[in-house]
Amino acid sequence: MGTQVKDVIIKPDAPSALLLDKHADYIAAYGSKKDDYEYTLSEYLRMSGIYWGLTVMDLMSQLPRMNRQEIIDFIKACQHDCGGISASIGHDPHLLYTLSAVQILCLYDSVDAIDVDRVVEYVKGLQQEDGSFAGDKWGEIDTRFSFCAVATLALLGKMDMINVDKAVEFVLSCMNFDGGFGCRPGSESHAGQIYCCTGFLSLTGQLHQVNADLLGWWLCERQLPSGGLNGRPEKLPDVCYSWWVLASLKIIGRIHWIDKAKLQTFILACQDEETGGFADRPGDMVDPFHTLFGVAGLSLLGDEQIKPVNPVLCMPEDVLQRIGLQPDLLS
Amino acid sequence: MAESEEEVDVLVQRVVKDIANAFKRNPNIDEIGVIPCPEARYNRSPIVLVENKLGVESWCVKFLLPYVHNKLLLYRQRKHWLDREALVDITCTLLLLNPDFTTAWNVRKELLQCGVLHPEKDLYLGQLALTKFPKSPETWIHRRWVLQQILDQFLAVGHNKNQEQQGEAEQANAERSQQLSDHLARTLHQEMRVCSDAACRYPSNYNAWSHRIWVLQHMAKGNGKVFHDELSSMRLWVSMHVSDHSGFHYRQFLLQELITEHYQTPASATINGSSQHWSSTVPSSSPHQHSCTQTNGELSGAEAASEDDGQLSFTTVLQLFQQEIELCSDLIQSFPGHETLWSHRRHVFYLWNQWKREQQHQCSSRGDNKSIHLNDSDPGMSEVSPQSYAGREESVNGQRHASEPMEVDRVSLPNPHDSKRLKRGVLLPGTLTLTSEHSFVNSILDSCCNPEQRRFAVAYKKWLDTVIGLQS
Numbered sequence: 001m002g003t004q005v006k007d008v009i010i011k012p013d014a015p016s017a018l019l020l021d022k023h024a025d026y027i028a029a030y031g032s033k034k035d036d037y038e039y040t041l042s043e044y045l046r047m048s049g050i051y052w053g054l055t056v057m058d059l060m061s062q063l064p065r066m067n068r069q070e071i072i073d074f075i076k077a078c079q080h081d082c083g084g085i086s087a088s089i090g091h092d093p094h095l096l097y098t099l100s101a102v103q104i105l106c107l108y109d110s111v112d113a114i115d116v117d118r119v120v121e122y123v124k125g126l127q128q129e130d131g132s133f134a135g136d137k138w139g140e141i142d143t144r145f146s147f148c149a150v151a152t153l154a155l156l157g158k159m160d161m162i163n164v165d166k167a168v169e170f171v172l173s174c175m176n177f178d179g180g181f182g183c184r185p186g187s188e189s190h191a192g193q194i195y196c197c198t199g200f201l202s203l204t205g206q207l208h209q210v211n212a213d214l215l216g217w218w219l220c221e222r223q224l225p226s227g228g229l230n231g232r233p234e235k236l237p238d239v240c241y242s243w244w245v246l247a248s249l250k251i252i253g254r255i256h257w258i259d260k261a262k263l264q265t266f267i268l269a270c271q272d273e274e275t276g277g278f279a280d281r282p283g284d285m286v287d288p289f290h291t292l293f294g295v296a297g298l299s300l301l302g303d304e305q306i307k308p309v310n311p312v313l314c315m316p317e318d319v320l321q322r323i324g325l326q327p328d329l330l331s
Numbered sequence: 332m333a334e335s336e337e338e339v340d341v342l343v344q345r346v347v348k349d350i351a352n353a354f355k356r357n358p359n360i361d362e363i364g365v366i367p368c369p370e371a372r373y374n375r376s377p378i379v380l381v382e383n384k385l386g387v388e389s390w391c392v393k394f395l396l397p398y399v400h401n402k403l404l405l406y407r408q409r410k411h412w413l414d415r416e417a418l419v420d421i422t423c424t425l426l427l428l429n430p431d432f433t434t435a436w437n438v439r440k441e442l443l444q445c446g447v448l449h450p451e452k453d454l455y456l457g458q459l460a461l462t463k464f465p466k467s468p469e470t471w472i473h474r475r476w477v478l479q480q481i482l483d484q485f486l487a488v489g490h491n492k493n494q495e496q497q498g499e500a501e502q503a504n505a506e507r508s509q510q511l512s513d514h515l516a517r518t519l520h521q522e523m524r525v526c527s528d529a530a531c532r533y534p535s536n537y538n539a540w541s542h543r544i545w546v547l548q549h550m551a552k553g554n555g556k557v558f559h560d561e562l563s564s565m566r567l568w569v570s571m572h573v574s575d576h577s578g579f580h581y582r583q584f585l586l587q588e589l590i591t592e593h594y595q596t597p598a599s600a601t602i603n604g605s606s607q608h609w610s611s612t613v614p615s616s617s618p619h620q621h622s623c624t625q626t627n628g629e630l631s632g633a634e635a636a637s638e639d640d641g642q643l644s645f646t647t648v649l650q651l652f653q654q655e656i657e658l659c660s661d662l663i664q665s666f667p668g669h670e671t672l673w674s675h676r677r678h679v680f681y682l683w684n685q686w687k688r689e690q691q692h693q694c695s696s697r698g699d700n701k702s703i704h705l706n707d708s709d710p711g712m713s714e715v716s717p718q719s720y721a722g723r724e725e726s727v728n729g730q731r732h733a734s735e736p737m738e739v740d741r742v743s744l745p746n747p748h749d750s751k752r753l754k755r756g757v758l759l760p761g762t763l764t765l766t767s768e769h770s771f772v773n774s775i776l777d778s779c780c781n782p783e784q785r786r787f788a789v790a791y792k793k794w795l796d797t798v799i800g801l802q803s
């Protein structure tokens with residue numbers, strides 16, 4: 001029985017400098033080269049895909065390279081009568097893509113392009129009696145959707161439209177003995193869910209309800225010898241989990257508990273020097289999702305070539321300043 | 332390949348039909364997959380059925396997926412009409428190739444609501460998709476929705492039954508209710524199998540395990556026997572998957588549910604005599620016995636949980652903890668360097684510590700309640716004080732009457748020796764205490780040179796000192 005730690009080995013020739021120009025070119029060209037098959041495979045999350053691409057471009061100060069009008073028209077076409085927004089045209093509306101769409105419109109300072117009141121009604125209508133949120137009209141419950149709901153409303157300045165106390169009560173009922181959170185009460189702690197729940201508690205002004213030392217401990221234990229972070233014990237390190245863990249640590253004021261230099265080395269090693277972009281792990285295929293979380297992670301670690309990123313909403317701080325939104329962080 | 336649009340059209344329609352026919356020909360297909368095959372072979376369908384495995388040749392997937400995808404989206408935008416049968420076939424093909432296409436599942440939900448599809452059919456389609464995509468979040472989400480429909484149907488019949496009914500109608504309803512109840516039990520069992528299968532196909536499969544928890548929470552609520560059987564049957568599985576944190580978390584969930592939902596607190600145990608039965612007939616566990624299907628002596632589900640309501644006795648709970656920590660020690664020693672096992676140990680010890688504190692709290696507050704209660708009812712019952720337990724064993728061996736409140740009340744109290752030991756912090760021999768945990772860690776540190784194992788042992792020690800140390 002092998003007892004090798006599940007981790008990666010970073011090769012000596014792995015990239016160690018940030019290749020910003022390459023990444024901007026990669027994102028700018030993304031989509032134009034894809035065939036029908038690849039496009040259809042991921043169309044169910046297109047709206048989030050656009051958010052990832054645009055946010056990383058904005059963090060690199062390259063947003064003007066993207067086609068603003070085309071994107072705004074696309075979002076308009078994705079809003080349904082119920083107010084919810086879908087991943088793409090002809091798909092069904094969902095909270096996940098409603099948040100992505102609102103985030104994109106905030107980057108472009110044009111939330112008025114959609115019917116904001118209806119979005120608010122849609123989000124409000126998805127809250128359940130126990131305070132939880134369904135992802136769409138079919139009723140699936142998940143703490144991720146609690147985050148999507150409050151993040152959407154916070155960006156629109158309409159947080160008072162829902163029962164915040166009840167919403168908080170539900171999220172806290174998903175807290176585990178290790179200080180972490182799962183998708184529903186009783187479910188295992190998971191870095192992605194922890195990010196959503198700490199972000200949720202930040203936006204609702206309830207971070208004092210977190211056991212920051214205990215949760216910080218669990219989060220720090222996600223760091224592996226390579227420097228990368230995983231999302232749960234004995235999983236491989238991954239750039240996206242590195243972001244979720246790092247952002248959660250930032251939110252609860254414990255970011256200094258991990259080895260930042262080693263994490264930076266890991267994230268930089270996940271770049272593809274030829275194509276641009278970041279992969280989940282060194283040597284894997286790059287994609288816009290990991291490219292955003294790689295760049296955002298480096299920003300949180302203090303890389304000054306990148307705009308400061310907000311750990312709660314994963315958007316540039318200057319955008320949130322413009323909106324006047326400043327989510328709480330523990331110190 | 333530069334095929335014309337019409338050619339693709341004809342090809343794809345044939346393939347969609349071939350898939351539908353394969354399911355008609357063999358209703359027992361149990362796995363799907365893509366067969367690597369870069370070129371089409373003349374006069375041969377790209378759909379291959381070998382025994383119970385359905386394969387699609389890879390060359391056709393590139394045509395097939397965009398075509399059915401776009402067709403469904405046109406339908407959704409009311410730009411193209413599809414009849415119900417075509418919708419069923421198209422969404423089936425689509426979801427086997429791309430099971431995270433939410434909207435396609437939603438179309439099936441609508442078909443299900445208007446009675447075109449049966450819930451079982453959709454559970455089956457999802458099960459097949461999971462053989463190739465065991466994590467697929469949307470597939471698990473759809474399953475929960477379908478299961479909720481089945482549950483709602485069940486509840487609706489139960490509600491009907493409560494209304495005044497006479498003669499034949501009543502009997503028909505009772506039969507229907509029995510049928511549904513059997514059906515629900517079968518569905519639950521089948522669901523556990525689907526979860527196990529997906530858990531074996533992908534390690535630490537968060538979606539599969541959190542689904543399994545959902546299923547128990549919604550379909551086995553209050554059924555202690557199911558929780559107990561799950562705990563027993565998972566024992567072997569986790570022993571063979573020592574890196575699977577989700578599998579161990581599931582055990583933690585079961586344990587927690589058993590001790591919080593199904594432990595009959597002495598305070599509440601005034602009518603139920605059955606818990607006594609377990610406290611006196613389940614012998615103390617013998618160490619190093621870890622078979623998952625033991626029926627003699629050890630806590631098999633049927634034995635540890637009583638037939639009627641699955642309530643656990645005080646001693647049974649102690650044994651659950653003891654067995655769990657023994658399992659954990661064995662695995663840590665046999666498979667050094669697994670973070671999952673150490674994390675499991677933390678959780679078990681934490682649960683134990685919390686439960687122990689609650690019992691202590693209840694013990695002390697119960698003393699007061701008891702005297703008040705006793706004074707109010709029958710002075711003779713004052714004999715039933717924790718101190719007068721010496722003759723307990725004798726009395727419980729005789730025939731008892733459940734209707735006798737004193738007797739029942741008395742036997743459901745924990746063994747006074749246990750509670751005394753509990754107060755002193757030393758329970759049964761070899762039971763869990765901070766000291767015993769420290770000596771376990773020290774024995775690992777003394778004997779093991781695996782650096783990972785040592786790192787986890789040191790972290791556990793630190794955790795005991797800080798997290799637990801601060802609590803007690």
Ligand SMILES: [Zn+2]
Nearest residue numbers: 238240241280
């Ligand atoms: Zn990732």
